[in-house]
Amino acid sequence: MAKMTMIEAIQNALDIAMGDDDKVVVFGEDVGYFGGVFRCTAGLQKKYGTSRCFDTPISELGIVGTAIGMAAYGLKPCVEIQFADYMYPAYDQIVSEAARLRYRSAGEFTCPLVVRMPTGGGIFGAQTHSQSPEALFTHVAGLKTVVPSTPADAKGLLLAAIADPDPVIFLEPKRLYNGPFDGYHEKPVVSWKKHDLGEVPDGHHLVPLGSAAIRREGQAVTVLAYGTMVHVALAAAEATGIDAEVIDLRTLLPLDTPTIVASVQKTGRCVIVHEATLTSGFGAELAAVVQRDCFYNLEAPILRVTGWDTPYPHAQEWDYFPGPDRVGRALQQIMEA
Incomplete structure (x- = not known):
């Protein structure tokens, strides 16, 4: 290493x-x-x-x-x-x-x-x-x-x-x-x-495409994220103390659907986090997959925490991003649902 x-x-x-x-x-x-x-x-x-x-x-x-x-x-x-x-x-x-x-x-x-x-x-x-x-x-x-x-x-x-x-x-x-x-x-x-x-890892280290990683195990709610938002989700889980399972998708296509489904079926709740805008963002596809395969396991509506539906607002850049506070509020909301 x-x-x-x-x-x-x-x-x-x-x-x-x-x-x-x-x-x-x-x-x-x-x-x-x-x-x-x-x-x-x-x-x-x-x-x-x-x-x-x-x-x-x-x-x-x-x-x-x-x-x-x-x-x-x-x-x-x-x-x-x-x-x-x-x-x-x-x-x-x-x-x-x-x-x-x-x-x-x-x-x-x-x-x-x-x-x-x-x-x-x-x-x-x-x-x-x-x-x-x-x-x-x-x-x-x-x-x-x-x-x-x-x-x-x-x-x-x-x-x-x-x-x-x-x-x-x-x-x-x-x-x-x-x-x-x-x-x-x-x-x-x-x-x-x-x-x-x-x-x-040294040398020819391969990570298979289509394989997600569970970055934090939990029982209360599943958080689906990728890229920078994985770290934001982890920070939010630690700050709130909520027993969240954080899944790093790593590959959006092919999508590791079995890992997502197994987690949501276990927790019964799902929060999706990405930096891109809300409307037609990849989170919508994730929500559709969870709704299709985990409907009878869900105990609360699926929540998305994303960037705003606006042209990229340079002056409000750090408000535009989902941060630990915004993700933390979503975790608290879904636990109260």
Whole structure:
């Protein structure tokens, strides 16, 4: 075990993948010489050369379109969209080409592509650097969608995503990049120092896609969360003293439905937490799954704690986020229902 930030764990995963398989290529805006705006690709170009790790023009459509062609040809591209907010020009390529290639070719071609994107707020990035667009990808058949919450999972899930024969959207919560507990804070806390680092297994550590993790066992209520909100949910459970079971989904698609159902059938209550807006957020899908499979076990209505249904409000950023206080109130409310 080594102690790493999430940034270091991602860089380590890319290094291992590139070292193990010369078909793995890494490219995107500023990922080569500079090492990425968040330094996740630092040192890779120097180690593997400009044909394996290289910079691209500022064209997300071009980055993803090129990567799809490479993947169909037999390479394993892992590309970076500098911020998830920038992915919209590439969305048609992701949906119409990458997600459908296997089906359209009757299995003759696959698309072993990973698209990495920093997601969410918390770094004073305003509207164009802070969005959480995961629901736009979970709606698309043919894509897998991953959101890690710890350095160890960031490494293990990324290595599993690179090994997958189909396209994977890999969303990296920016608030967790430099310490797994940044997500606890309701007020701005920006620290670029190494603190509270997570233990990360050495070598080729894999976390299977489609497997959730129970971060806190409990009997009273199930909390479903992913990314930064896992840490917020854990903080809320500790603050309230409620015997909450906190499940880190890790992979939104494929979804680990059996773990969710087993937990809610045990507790009889469910709170869903995510940073994205409420309406048509991924929490709605989770609520539908719980309602379908756990209806006769529920002792209270399912609650969702989310971001607001507004354009991203930079001036009220830390009120917009679900924090331990908001999640704590939801836990108390559902226990009183």
